[in-house]
Structures are given as structure tokens and as C-alpha cells.
Amino acid sequence: MNQPAIELKRLTRYFGSKPVVRDLDFDVPVGKVTALLGLNGAGKTTTIRMLMGLLSPTRGRAITLGQDAAEMTPQTRSRIGYLVEGHYLYGSMRVSDCQQFQRAGNEQWDSRLFDDVVRHFAIDPKSRVSNLSRGQRAGVALALVLAPGPELLVLDDPALGLDPVSRRALNETLVQYAGDGERTVLLSTHLLDDVERIADRVAVMIGGRLKVDTTMEDFGSRITTYAARSERLDADQLAAVPGLVEARRLADRWQLTLADEDDESRAALKRLNFVDLEQTESSFADAVLSYLTRERSDGSFFTQSLVSMKTQDGNVASGVTR
Numbered sequence: 001m002n003q004p005a006i007e008l009k010r011l012t013r014y015f016g017s018k019p020v021v022r023d024l025d026f027d028v029p030v031g032k033v034t035a036l037l038g039l040n041g042a043g044k045t046t047t048i049r050m051l052m053g054l055l056s057p058t059r060g061r062a063i064t065l066g067q068d069a070a071e072m073t074p075q076t077r078s079r080i081g082y083l084v085e086g087h088y089l090y091g092s093m094r095v096s097d098c099q100q101f102q103r104a105g106n107e108q109w110d111s112r113l114f115d116d117v118v119r120h121f122a123i124d125p126k127s128r129v130s131n132l133s134r135g136q137r138a139g140v141a142l143a144l145v146l147a148p149g150p151e152l153l154v155l156d157d158p159a160l161g162l163d164p165v166s167r168r169a170l171n172e173t174l175v176q177y178a179g180d181g182e183r184t185v186l187l188s189t190h191l192l193d194d195v196e197r198i199a200d201r202v203a204v205m206i207g208g209r210l211k212v213d214t215t216m217e218d219f220g221s222r223i224t225t226y227a228a229r230s231e232r233l234d235a236d237q238l239a240a241v242p243g244l245v246e247a248r249r250l251a252d253r254w255q256l257t258l259a260d261e262d263d264e265s266r267a268a269l270k271r272l273n274f275v276d277l278e279q280t281e282s283s284f285a286d287a288v289l290s291y292l293t294r295e296r297s298d299g300s301f302f303t304q305s306l307v308s309m310k311t312q313d314g315n316v317a318s319g320v321t322r
């Protein structure tokens with residue numbers, strides 16, 4: 001089997017006494033698009049900075065393209081395209097100058113790819129960067145990162161603040177880039193619909209820990225949702241349903257999300273005497289949100305996470321715990 005593009009081994013980072021990334025064991029396979037998800041502060045950027053060799057782990061290791069990220073050589077770094085939040089570009093330069101500037105000394109530079117990406121974002125190469133929209137600046141940044149032909153692309157929230165048209169251009173560019181099955185993308189994002197369109201694998205971090213690590217299909221197939229009515233029902237009764245990830249009360253109906261549903265969970269649901277209990281369609285975004293929404297609040301809303309999911313090969317324990 002191919003060595004993974006990235007291997008995290010018990011990767012841990014504290015800031016002061018606060019653990020921000022905790023015991024991450026995680027592989028990013030070659031040739032796939034892996035989406036790294038998690039609420040603000042979950043530890044995604046910190047993880048990415050460690051696997052890029054920009055921040056040292058407190059414990060554990062990140063191995064990127066076969067090399068310990070803490071000792072990454074310029075040669076290895078040149079095989080990685082890294083796009084961070086914010087898209088840093090010189091405002092006074094024209095887009096075509098940006099290309100000239102970056103291309104210098106880079107023999108692998110693919111001008112056609114650069115021009116294609118720029119065109120895809122509807123950018124005039126003669127425009128000055130300062131006159132571009134936020135989405136267009138993202139397009140230039142992406143073109144600059146892709147043109148050297150990196151075998152690994154690491155993107156930290158690349159679609160932050162982009163409008164739907166720019167997001168589509170970004171998604172299409174990434175799908176095309178990764179389409180040869182040899183190049184690898186690791187992408188942190190909050191845009192769940194985009195993840196559904198472009199990712200092969202999904203990893204979810206909660207509170208610095210990896211809670212889900214599986215394929216998109218596997219994730220989707222393990223989630224079942226129900227709608228039901230019930231006059232009298234409380235959190236304790238719901239908590240007794242095995243596999244329940246989330247229960248939300250919307251007007252007079254409950255929306256229930258279960259992971260790895262089995263006969264036991266179905267029987268437990270039946271015992272609650274719901275009226276009109278019916279299975280409903282749920283999107284990938286709904287399924288992920290169920291994992292991420294873990295707060296409890298007043299009686300109109302109740303969430304509990306108590307599930308353990310495993311990857312298809314059963315190797316990596318993943319899922320959601322309290």
C-alpha cells in the first residue's frame with residue numbers, strides 16, 4: 001500500500017496549559033480529497049501548521065510526504081502547495097506580474113494551468129490585485145499555488161468569505177486538480193455543502209480530538225434521521241436511545257439523528273411511543289451538524305452525542321463521545 005501523504009501520530013499541541021490538539025492519529029491517503037471539519041477553535045489550523053512544519057508539536061509527530069514535518073527540507077516543501085486563510089498578495093501588482101514573480105526559477109511552473117485557473121475565476125490578467133474582488137484574489141492565490149504542480153495541496157479555509165460563484169470556481173478547480181488520482185488535497189473548511197461536492201474523505205475534530213475519520217459514503221450511510229411527534233418526552237428518555245446523536249425539537253416535531261442505528265435503537269425509539277415516527281432524508285451537512293452541535297439549552301432543544309463509529313476497515317476508532 002502507498003505511504004499516506006500525511007501521517008499524524010499522537011500529534012498533540014498545548015498553548016500554555018491548554019491542550020488544543022490532542023493525540024491525533026490520522027492518515028491522509030494519497031490521491032484523495034480529505035476534508036477536515038470542526039467548529040471554530042477545534043484545532044484545525046493548529047494541526048495544519050504542525051503538519052506543514054510551521055509549529056512544533058508538544059508531543060507526537062506529523063510526517064508529511066514521508067518526512068518529519070518538524071525537519072521539513074525545502075525540497076519537500078516545494079512539493080506542497082499551501083494556501084492559508086486570507087490570501088496574501090501584493091496589491092500593487094498586476095495578476096500577470098504575480099505569475100512572473102513566482103515563476104522565476106521554478107522549472108515546473110505550468111503557465112497554462114495558471115492562466116486556466118485565472119480565467120476560471122473570470123479575472124483579467126492585467127488587473128491589479130488591489131482592484132480584484134475577494135473571490136478573484138482567492139483565484140489568483142490558488143493559481144499561484146497550483147502552477148508549480150504540487151503533489152500535496154493543503155488548504156486552510158480557502159473559501160472563507162467567497163460568494164457562491166467563486167466557491168464553485170474553487171471547487172471545480174480542486175476537483176480537476178485532484179482528478180488524476182495521484183495528487184492529494186487536505187482542506188479545512190466550514191462549508192459542508194462544498195465538502196459533499198468535492199471530498200472523498202471526511203475528518204471531524206471536536207475540542208482538539210479527531211472524532212470521525214472515514215469516507216463520505218460511509219459517513220452518510222451510518223446516519224439515519226427521523227421526524228416524529230410527541231407530547232411528553234424529556235431528555236432522559238431520549239438519552240436512553242442507543243446511537244442517538246442529536247434530538248432537536250422544531251415546533252411540535254422532534255428531529256432525531258442516529259448513528260449506526262441497529263435493532264436495539266429502533267426498539268428503544270418504539271418504546272417512546274412517538275406519533276407519526278417516520279424516517280426522513282438527511283443531507284451530509286445535516287449529518288455533520290448533528291455531530292458538531294453539542295450544546296444543551298432550554299427544553300426546546302436537546303443534543304447529546306454518544307456514538308462510536310468505526311472506519312470501514314475498523315482500524316481507527318472514530319465517532320462522537322461526550
Ligand SMILES: Nc1ncnc2c1ncn2[C@@H]1O[C@H](COP(=O)(O)OP(=O)(O)OP(=O)(O)O)[C@@H](O)[C@H]1O
Nearest residue numbers: 015016020038039040041042043044045046047157
Ligand atoms: N498561538 C496561539 N497561542 C495561544 N492559543 C492559540 C494560538 N493559536 C491558536 N490558539 C488557540 O487554539 C485553539 C484552536 O485554534 P485553531 O486556529 O487551531 O482552530 P480552528 O479549528 O482552525 O478554528 P477556525 O475554524 O476558527 O479557524 C483556539 O482556542 C485558539 O484560540
